[in-house]
Amino acid sequence: MYQSFIGLEVHIHLLTKTKVFCGCRSAFGDEPNTNVCPVCMGYPGVLPTLNLEAMRMGCMVAKALNCRIPEKTWFERKQYFYPDMTKNYQISQFASPLGQGGCLELAGLGADGKQINKKVRIKECHLEEDAGKMIHTGTVSLLDYNRAGVSLLEIVTEPDMETGEEAELFIQQLRRMVRYLGVCDGNMEEGSLRADANVSINLPGKGLGKKVEIKNLNSSRFVRLGLNYEIRRQGEVLDGGKTVVQETRLWNENRDETFPMRQKENAQDYRYFPEPDLPVFCPDEAFLASVDSAMVELPAARLKRLADEYALTGEQAGLICDEKASADYFEAAVAAAVAGPEETPSKTDAAARIAKWFLSDIKHILHRDSHADLDSFPLSPTRLASLVLMQVQGKLTGKLAKQTLELVISENKDPKAIVQAHNWEQITDPAAIAATARKIIAQEETTVNELQNLESENKKRRKTLFAYLVGKVIAATEGRADPGIAGEQIERLLAEIRNLK
Ligand code: ADP
Ligand code: ZN
Ligand code: MG
Numbered sequence: 131m132y133q134s135f136i137g138l139e140v141h142i143h144l145l146t147k148t149k150v151f152c153g154c155r156s157a158f159g160d161e162p163n164t165n166v167c168p169v170c171m172g173y174p175g176v177l178p179t180l181n182l183e184a185m186r187m188g189c190m191v192a193k194a195l196n197c198r199i200p201e202k203t204w205f206e207r208k209q210y211f212y213p214d215m216t217k218n219y220q221i222s223q224f225a226s227p228l229g230q231g232g233c234l235e236l237a238g239l240g241a242d243g244k245q246i247n248k249k250v251r252i253k254e255c256h257l258e259e260d261a262g263k264m265i266h267t268g269t270v271s272l273l274d275y276n277r278a279g280v281s282l283l284e285i286v287t288e289p290d291m292e293t294g295e296e297a298e299l300f301i302q303q304l305r306r307m308v309r310y311l312g313v314c315d316g317n318m319e320e321g322s323l324r325a326d327a328n329v330s331i332n333l334p335g336k337g338l339g340k341k342v343e344i345k346n347l348n349s350s351r352f353v354r355l356g357l358n359y360e361i362r363r364q365g366e367v368l369d370g371g372k373t374v375v376q377e378t379r380l381w382n383e384n385r386d387e388t389f390p391m392r393q394k395e396n397a398q399d400y401r402y403f404p405e406p407d408l409p410v411f412c413p414d415e416a417f418l419a420s421v422d423s424a425m426v427e428l429p430a431a432r433l434k435r436l437a438d439e440y441a442l443t444g445e446q447a448g449l450i451c452d453e454k455a456s457a458d459y460f461e462a463a464v465a466a467a468v469a470g471p472e473e474t475p476s477k478t479d480a481a482a483r484i485a486k487w488f489l490s491d492i493k494h495i496l497h498r499d500s501h502a503d504l505d506s507f508p509l510s511p512t513r514l515a516s517l518v519l520m521q522v523q524g525k526l527t528g529k530l531a532k533q534t535l536e537l538v539i540s541e542n543k544d545p546k547a548i549v550q551a552h553n554w555e556q557i558t559d560p561a562a563i564a565a566t567a568r569k570i571i572a573q574e575e576t577t578v579n580e581l582q583n584l585e586s587e588n589k590k591r592r593k594t595l596f597a598y599l600v601g602k603v604i605a606a607t608e609g610r611a612d613p614g615i616a617g618e619q620i621e622r623l624l625a626e627i628r629n630l631k
Contacts, residue, residue: 442485
């Protein structure tokens with residue numbers, strides 16, 4: 131058996147309005163070559179200027195990854211030729227990345243169902259510009275420079291992971307983290323988050339092996355599949371008495387295998403030298419304070435707090451904290467449910483009910499109607515709280531609560547207004563329910579007779595007949611009778627008849 135070493139280089143597009151060194155718009159999907167200017171096209175004599183927002187977002191990620199932000203950070207030119215980069219060099223960071231020496235705790239289930247707990251060291255985070263995009267169509271290649279100069283943050287790990295599953299979880303956690311921070315949309319298909327995976331294997335105790343880099347991994351699943359394939363392939367190479375070639379390979383998603391692309395350049399081939407047109411950046415107190423104030427509670431901390439504070443199961447907390455928006459929604463709904471002047475449930479009771487609504491009916495509706503974001507969802511947290519309160523206070527049956535929910539969505543109205551307009555308020559007055567129950571018992575003579583004459587051990591049949599009668603009472607009130615009270619009244623009336631006999 132071999133020991134494997136995996137290190138990731140993850141690139142994320144920062145959600146700055148403009149590019150990193152010029153004022154061009156930074157957006158995905160615009161008409162090709164419309165967001166370009168002499169600076170990002172690298173015309174001679176132009177001067178780049180640093181986008182402070184990009185630096186601030188980069189430092190937020192660095193902090194979230196427990197990195198140290200140095201007192202001075204600067205940029206280098208990384209020289210290479212590529213048609214999608216008109217300058218023939220990329221402005222990047224080499225000697226003084228904006229984030230240094232951090233870590234990310236992996237904690238969660240791998241795709242194989244096994245629990246993963248591991249600390250992955252972060253080597254660095256550095257800010258750079260993206261290149262343009264080449265689109266290959268048949269015999270010609272097209273170039274779109276809208277992406278050239280877009281703010282890119284590269285996050286480099288130490289080779290601390292050992293399996294494709296761990297690397298996949300790393301990407302998933304990092305993606306959730308940058309989405310929480312609001313600095314990247316994490317869309318891997320659109321290329322807002324891209325990963326290159328480095329992997330080597332060796333005999334245990336022998337340290338790192340010859341590394342292979344896999345590029346072109348545009349989903350976290352491909353990261354896992356590509357790495358596990360490569361670990362197997364390298365094992366077979368070593369088993370055959372050969373040595374692994376240090377190279378860059380690509381993932382072929384149709385054949386589920388990697389294939390060679392090029393033999394890797396060394397760092398010295400890039401001839402890095404300090405970018406002469408950009409001053410050294412020294413983060414001052416005001417800048418660092420602006421980074422601090424933009425930080426949010428991170429996913430791992432939030433998950434733990436929600437599970438503790440609201441007595442949720444780990445699974446519930448995990449699903450709710452998957453997105454910051456849903457965790458915010460959940461907490462706002464619970465707060466609204468326990469805030470009212472009327473009779474309110476305890477915090478954990480409200481949380482249990484809201485979690486149940488959120489993870490079943492609401493999730494289903496969000497998916498069905500493809501509501502883009504919870505901010506514009508007609509069932510606001512306050513409306514959900516009011517729906518839950520009506521149930522807690524015995525004013526709405528579960529079934530009518532679901533119907534109310536659908537109308538809140540389709541009519542964009544308050545649940546209380548809907549319940550009033552449809553006269554759906556639950557009937558809890560025992561006398562009123564008894565009157566209906568009496569009518570039903572008179573109508574359903576056969577059922578009542580069978581029920582009265584049943585052998586006492588025939589519990590199953592008894593239950594069925596009883597439920598039938600209760601159902602009739604509820605139907606007669608158009609679903610408004612409290613099912614518990616309806617049951618009690620039927621029970622009481624049946625006993626009355628028995629005693630008369
Ligand atoms: P390069 O100069 O080729 O870009 P780096 O030292 O910058 O190499 O490392 C790039 C990535 O590769 C990092 O994530 C690092 O952890 C990983 N890495 C480096 N050496 C190895 C190795 N021998 N096996 C596996 N991963 C490695
Ligand atoms: Zn520009
Ligand atoms: Mg490198």
